[in-house]
Amino acid sequence: MGKDSNTILGILAGTAIGATLGILFAPDKGSATRQRIADEAIHTKDKLAERATTLKDSVVSTVSTRKETLDDQIETIVSDASHKADDLINTLEKKLADLKAKNKKLQKTS
Template identity: 60%
Template structure:
């Protein structure tokens, strides 16, 4: 996970723990305390779910961006290789022409 994700999760965990301890040490009836704990647990669960969704979306967009960059680089590499192949073919054709000329000259002799 990234540093930001760890920070967000740490803040959420600290908030949940702090709220739970505050409720436990507050002078209130057991029924009310249990209800507050349940409410806080539900709120924390929803907050964590939202954070997880945000992280998933961030990762998905990063993957898409990196894929596009990779596709672009791959296309550039293939294009460069194609031009280099054309250069090599041109040089080979030139060399073949020279060899044919030499061979023709030798056959006349």
């Protein structure tokens, strides 16, 4: 997780703890306090679920983008290697033709 994710999770956790402590120390009936704690827990759970969904979407987007970039890089490398292989084959064919020509001259003079 990145710094932003950790910061947001810390803020959410701090908010939940603070709200819970505030409710516990508030002068209210036990049943009302328990209801407030339950409501705050549900609210915090919903916020965490929303943040998790956002984080998941962000990760999926990043992975998808990086995969496309990697695919493009691999395609470029393969294409470059293919062109270099063609250049090497052409050079070797020229050298072979030169060697064959020299060999023919040597065979005629013997």
